[in-house]
Amino acid sequence: MNKFDLTYIVDDDAIFVSIFKKILSKIQNFSEIKHLKNGAIALSDLKKRFDNKQVFPDIIFLDLNMPVLDGWQFLEELKQLPFKNQLAIYVISSTIDKREIKKCRKYKTVLNFIQKPTNESQLKAILGI
Amino acid sequence: MKKSNISKNLLFTQKHFDLLVQLYQNSFVDTVLVADFYNIITETLVDGLSIDRASYWELLEDRLVCINLFDKNKGCHSLSNDIQARDLPNYFQALNNGIAIVADDARTNDYTKELKYSYLIPNGITDMLDLPIRENGSITGVLCCEHRDQTRNWSESDLAFAKAIADILIVMIAQYKRRKTELKLIDSERKLSLITDNSTDGFVVFENSIVTYISPSYRKLLGYSENELQHFSLQEVYSHIHPDEVEGVREFINEHLAKQAANFKYEFRIKGKLDKYFWREDTASVLYEHGQYTKYILISRDITAQKNAEIKIQKLYSISKIQNKKLLDFTHIISHNIRSNTSNMAMIIELMADTTDEVEKKEYFELLKESNYKLSETIQYLNDTISLKLNVKQQKVVVNLKSIIEKSLIGINVIIRNQRVLVNVNIAEDIFIRTIPSYFESIIFNLVTNAIKYKSPHCDPIITINTTKITAQQYRISVIDNGLGIDMTRNGDKIFGMYKTFHGNPDAVGLGLFMTKNHVEALGGTIAVSSEVGIGSEFKFTLYE
Numbered sequence: 137m138n139k140f141d142l143t144y145i146v147d148d149d150a151i152f153v154s155i156f157k158k159i160l161s162k163i164q165n166f167s168e169i170k171h172l173k174n175g176a177i178a179l180s181d182l183k184k185r186f187d188n189k190q191v192f193p194d195i196i197f198l199d200l201n202m203p204v205l206d207g208w209q210f211l212e213e214l215k216q217l218p219f220k221n222q223l224a225i226y227v228i229s230s231t232i233d234k235r236e237i238k239k240c241r242k243y244k245t246v247l248n249f250i251q252k253p254t255n256e257s258q259l260k261a262i263l264g265i
Numbered sequence: 266m267k268k269s270n271i272s273k274n275l276l277f278t279q280k281h282f283d284l285l286v287q288l289y290q291n292s293f294v295d296t297v298l299v300a301d302f303y304n305i306i307t308e309t310l311v312d313g314l315s316i317d318r319a320s321y322w323e324l325l326e327d328r329l330v331c332i333n334l335f336d337k338n339k340g341c342h343s344l345s346n347d348i349q350a351r352d353l354p355n356y357f358q359a360l361n362n363g364i365a366i367v368a369d370d371a372r373t374n375d376y377t378k379e380l381k382y383s384y385l386i387p388n389g390i391t392d393m394l395d396l397p398i399r400e401n402g403s404i405t406g407v408l409c410c411e412h413r414d415q416t417r418n419w420s421e422s423d424l425a426f427a428k429a430i431a432d433i434l435i436v437m438i439a440q441y442k443r444r445k446t447e448l449k450l451i452d453s454e455r456k457l458s459l460i461t462d463n464s465t466d467g468f469v470v471f472e473n474s475i476v477t478y479i480s481p482s483y484r485k486l487l488g489y490s491e492n493e494l495q496h497f498s499l500q501e502v503y504s505h506i507h508p509d510e511v512e513g514v515r516e517f518i519n520e521h522l523a524k525q526a527a528n529f530k531y532e533f534r535i536k537g538k539l540d541k542y543f544w545r546e547d548t549a550s551v552l553y554e555h556g557q558y559t560k561y562i563l564i565s566r567d568i569t570a571q572k573n574a575e576i577k578i579q580k581l582y583s584i585s586k587i588q589n590k591k592l593l594d595f596t597h598i599i600s601h602n603i604r605s606n607t608s609n610m611a612m613i614i615e616l617m618a619d620t621t622d623e624v625e626k627k628e629y630f631e632l633l634k635e636s637n638y639k640l641s642e643t644i645q646y647l648n649d650t651i652s653l654k655l656n657v658k659q660q661k662v663v664v665n666l667k668s669i670i671e672k673s674l675i676g677i678n679v680i681i682r683n684q685r686v687l688v689n690v691n692i693a694e695d696i697f698i699r700t701i702p703s704y705f706e707s708i709i710f711n712l713v714t715n716a717i718k719y720k721s722p723h724c725d726p727i728i729t730i731n732t733t734k735i736t737a738q739q740y741r742i743s744v745i746d747n748g749l750g751i752d753m754t755r756n757g758d759k760i761f762g763m764y765k766t767f768h769g770n771p772d773a774v775g776l777g778l779f780m781t782k783n784h785v786e787a788l789g790g791t792i793a794v795s796s797e798v799g800i801g802s803e804f805k806f807t808l809y810e
Contacts, residue, residue: 149605151636155612201601209755230604233597253608255615 138265140194143169146178146210147199147228152252156197156228159256165265174202175210186219193223195263197250200229200236211243226250226262281426284313288430292437299441300333304342306408306434307335313426316412318390320345321398321434323406327351332406345388353379360397360404364428367419368393371411392417394424396431400439408434465567472560474499483565488538507534507542518549525553532568544572599647606640649780661788664705666696666740670730673709677717684717689729696732698740698808704784705808709744711781712804716746721799735807743805750798760794 143166147153153171160166170193172178178196185192200207207227214220227240230252240249248262259265277285288309291302303321310319320334331345350357359366359376368374371393372381384390390411398406408431410423458481467483469476476497484494506514510533521529529549534542546568552560610633617629670690674681681688698705713728720726729745751760761782785792785806796802 149609151609151632151639152605152612154632155609155616158616159612201605205755230608231601232604252605253611253615255612256619 138165138263140166141168142191142193143167144172144178144181144193144196145169146172146175146196146202146207148173148202149199152199159254159259162256163260163265175205175207175213177204179205179210179213182219182223183217186217192219196223196225197228198225198246200227200231208239211245214245215243220245228252228254277426277429278422281313281422281429284309285426285429285433288433292433292440299437302437302441303333304335306430307333307342310408310410310427310430311335311337313430314394314410314423316392316410316417318388318409318411318413320409320411321406322348322409324350324404329407348380348384352383355379356395357404360395360407364396365424366393366395367424368395369416369418389413391415392419394419394427396427398431398435398438400435405438465569467563467565469563469565470560471499471563476502486537486543486567487535488541493538502535505536507536510534521549522551522558525551525556525558527551532572543567544569602643602647603640606636606643609636610640661699661701663697663699664702665694666698666732666742667692667694669698669700669702669705670709673706674713676706676710677714680714680717684720684726686717686720686726686728688713689727691729691731693732696740700788700808704788708781708784708806711777712744715777716744716748716802719749719802720746721748721801738809740808741805742808743803745801745803747801750800750802751794751796752798753794753796761792 143160145153145156147156157169157171160169172181175198178198182192184190198207198210205213207229211225214223221244223245224247225243225245226248227246228250229236231237232251237249240246250259250262288305291305306321307319310316317338318334318336321332322329323332324330327350329348329350331347334343334345335341336343355376356366356379366374366376368377369392371377371390372385374393377385377393377395385393388411390413392412394410396408397404398408408427410427464482465486467486468478468480469483470478476494479494481491484491487494503511503515514531514533517529517531527550530546531549532544532546534544536542544567546566548564548566550562550564551558552562613629613633613636617626617633620626620629667690670692674688674690680686709730716728717726724747727747729743731743731745733741733743735741761778781804782792789809790807792804792806794802794804
């Protein structure tokens with residue numbers, strides 16, 4: 137069984153984050169879960185971890201539509217950073233736009249796309265738990 | 266009988282002389298119709314020679330056609346049947362070779378007996394004196410003097426008289442023909458000037474890069490008097506072409522002149538004397554000599570109506586394109602915003618169904634209530650936006666710019682005071698605009714509250730509202746702040762989009778600027794922003810007077 141010591145949820149929707157945390161807690165493989173309200177906050181957090189030589193999160197759930205720095209901008213900026221290959225990112229969004237879903241595959245750091253709404257069994261299947 | 270020779274010392278009788286003078290005088294009267302003149306000729310011949318008949322015939326292709334015939338006994342003018350020229354070879358040969366056929370006995374004369382049965386006997390003619398009428402050396406007709414019954418001996422005086430009349434006739438015919446061509450020319454010139462004077466199309470001729478001719482109507486259309494455009498240089502013409510087209514036209518013309526193209530066509534706007542622009546389509550015909558163009562002839566067509574229609578269509582097309590894009594964006598936004606709420610609700614319901622723990626269930630129920638509230642709120646916002654788009658037909662009224670801005674600020678007086686905001690309204694008292702007051706107030710309200718909401722943490726907010734006159738009817742209004750500023754490279758293209766917030770403020774719903782843009786556009790204006798992080802932002806929108 138895969139274990140995730142540190143999990144990031146990058147999403148501005150507080151209700152979704154509460155629900156998602158519940159689901160993750162039911163799966164029981166996620167120890168520490170951190171909520172970051174948008175891409176900019178997530179990016180500066182990751183940069184700080186890199187500078188301080190701290191461990192990176194084992195998994196990042198990234199929403200697309202967010203204020204300040206949205207999911208796409210986050211991925212674009214990440215491209216320029218040296219630790220881009222040390223991250224495991226899952227894009228999680230309620231978008232049904234096929235072009236957006238396809239676009240996710242262009243980013244090497246994105247492992248998969250998760251469609252909102254989601255549930256325990258679907259998550260387990262995608263994450264291979 | 267033989268052809269007669271004319272003696273060198275012609276003596277007209279007094280009668281002949283008087284008649285000739287009279288005829289000669291008549292020939293100067295321009296108003297005399299050609300038919301009248303033929304009458305005079307034949308009558309003068311009958312009178313002067315004391316004969317029965319005189320006639321004038323024209324050779325039309327293979328036939329002799331009687332143009333005028335005067336018969337003394339009948340006392341009137343009439344016509345005779347056509348005669349086939351090919352039946353009279355000797356007659357024509359004689360006319361060709363000499364100055365007259367003098368036949369004292371026409372029925373036996375070598376040159377006239379061909380006419381015996383067809384013409385002479387039926388008409389009772391016994392004597393003939395026929396003279397050829399020539400034009401450029403070729404026979405075009407015959408002048409015939411005819412007598413009946415008694416034998417007539419043609420005298421030299423008769424011949425001289427008839428010859429003088431034939432000469433006058435030749436002169437008259439030439440004169441008549443010339444006048445006819447002149448009339449035709451005048452007529453076609455009049456027709457042409459009718460076309461060019463009343464048409465908005467025109468002709469222009471350049472010689473050695475200088476205007477040497479411009480058709481009057483085109484000149485008048487451009488507002489110039491007759492002498493103003495003579496010697497107008499090519500450079501001066503270029504300086505009258507609209508700045509949007511001048512370089513393209515210059516390049517196009519030079520390119521074609523370099524290739525020595527004979528014909529080419531181009532479109533542009535040209536300015537008249539009163540700075541008014543006209544759309545033209547010029548077709549150029551160019552003559553070259555030794556590789557240089559010598560004559561440049563333009564047929565300039567007025568395409569203003571066509572162009573205006575084209576521009577209107579283009580405008581409508583781009584409006585509908587923008588509308589379509591907006592509609593598509595709007596559909597995506599609706600679907601996304603509604604979906605994000607319903608997807609939350611779906612997940613909550615699934616979690617609720619999976620648990621038996623009452624405490625947990627209650628927790629989910631609270632989340633469900635919150636989600637439901639958010640969904641209603643979203644739908645409310647979307648509804649507001651749709652009604653804004655639908656209400657563009659509201660009446661515009663004329664308002665004083667300064668007072669409407671001050672009125673917009675009244676509603677936020679408390680915030681302005683509490684947040685220690687300094688608002689400078691630098692607007693002249695005498696500017697009036699046509700606007701929908703509720704929209705305008707909403708624009709100012711949104712821009713000012715935004716500026717306060719995103720103020721700098723380091724200093725008190727200062728907001729300046731300025732106005733600049735752009736054109737006679739257009740104003741630009743600027744709202745300048747010293748707040749946080751927006752990262753333009755990251756967000757420049759999304760500032761006015763729906764549900765975009767840039768500062769992560771908890772009460773930002775991302776609708777303010779979207780609504781503001783819609784309000785400005787509904788009023789027929791545009792909005793733009795310039796901003797720098799840490800320094801402030803400037804929102805500029807245009808308005809019509």
